[in-house]
Amino acid sequence: MHESGDVKIPIGPQHPALKEPESFLISLRGEKITASSVRLGYNHRGIEKACEERTYTQGLYLIERICGICSHSHSTCFVQAVEEIAGLEVPARAKYIRTLIAELERMHSHLLWLGVAGHEIGFDTLLMYTWRDREVVMDLLAALTGNRVNYGINTIGGVRRDINSKQKEEILGAMDILEDRTKYYIDLAKGETTLIKRLQGVGILSHEDAEKLDAVGPTARASGIERDVRKDDPYAAYAELDFKVISVNSCDVYGRTLVRLGELMESFNLVRQVMRKIPEGPILVKPPRKIPAGEVVSRYEAPRGEDLHYVRSNGTEKPDRVKVRAPTLANIQSVSKMLEDRYLADMPIVIAAIDPCFSCTDRLVALRDAESEKKNTVAWETVRLKGVEWYKNRGVDFTSLNKKLTKLFQHA
């Protein structure tokens, strides 16, 4: 509760802690936070309403664009709901491919988060390292689906692209590199005193509060709640795969870091199992144009926690209602509790620790020539080379370091 004697500071919707619009009202007594409240909705785009005006297939592409980081989470959650209402038996191979993409998505999301967490505590080397390693996953996703984000792999009744044996080898090779790197980050998290001191005891969310506020995903699992939709309510191929639900009892930001690192190791293990067990066969069954009347609640363990979609159909080719509850909405309510009686300086890392979602980037950019006003579309690689050149001209040259790293990865 905000009290009249305290200093009130509005933080947001644009502020240094996050790259997405959210607004916090913080009450301070000295450096200590006495109360906080959050205002959401700046990014509301009316996607649920828009789905009612579109066919299921059109809606799928819209749903996939709810989030750039966990686009596969939303699209899978949605197609599962539609397939269940329609009574479609999705081929086993398609389920394995969905699982593969899901785990690759978890890897890039967790690596991204680790970098953001590093940045928020002034450990930017960690950001540079993890985001460099994340590119290994992004390249894989681009090779497998054609896109770095918004993969478009799902369709109602299965998946749109198969994988071949050459891609399998590339995937397994990438897992070895990423596992090696993650082991390094785990050693770092367990041995680097400054990191431990900065994260331990910060952003406390007790087990009881996490239960009471219905926290989900790594936020809940770091407060000792062993809950994971992949285990509790298996979908895709998870029922046939062996993995551990990672949880710790430290209830702080440090625990949330350890949970995500542990989950990265489990994801490598899951992808290797998928590669071993994936059955031959079709990847798609033809769905009906009109979906029979019905209602379904679909659940999915996104990198940030449980994603939930409710779909009601009315026998036509358009849904009657699509409801989406993304994990950030479930977790944002725990943030006020985590900030209670903490220092203002802890706010950025505490908020970042629930891994709130923000939009991702495209891989083509449109550049306008300042003189001719002519618009050109430039490939990502060209932009990268221009960037390298720009820095070289100013005396910053990473060529030799890049060569060393490439060599290191080749020997890994």
Place this chain on the structure above:
Amino acid sequence: MNEEKIKQELEDKFSYLKDLVNIKRKGRIFAQVPLGEFNTVFAYAVKKMGFLALSAITGLDRGDGVFEVIYHLNKEGRVLLNLSVMLNKGNPEVNTVTSYCPSADIYERELMDLLGIKVNGLAPGHRYPLTDDWPKGEYPLRKDWKGNSGTPFPGKEAKNA
């Protein structure tokens, strides 16, 4: 406690729920609860049956003058109990469930903003998800809302001026 036992317990405890509890599949139970009895059934599910977590609340316009609100409760992350209640579109009102599930706050604000459902007993707070200057009486998730009712929308006045 499996799904059949949950259904049986609800039907035994509340005779008016007979034939209104439906197991759709493993882990998915749907129950349609009469409006006047909703608070009692909800409290029993949370306090006595262990459905301690609220995953979400869905509001929808059935298109026949009736709104439906579905409370998605879950028990240890495994079984979802979806309790639904019908409201008259002319006077849509529910009581807040925040005293049982504090996380309901944001979902109830969504019901207010997008469907114009009054939530009795909800503590004052920020609206969600629409903007503070969203026109009064415009509820985007109502079936008859097409976004072109003639009311100027935020930002449109300046653009047209």
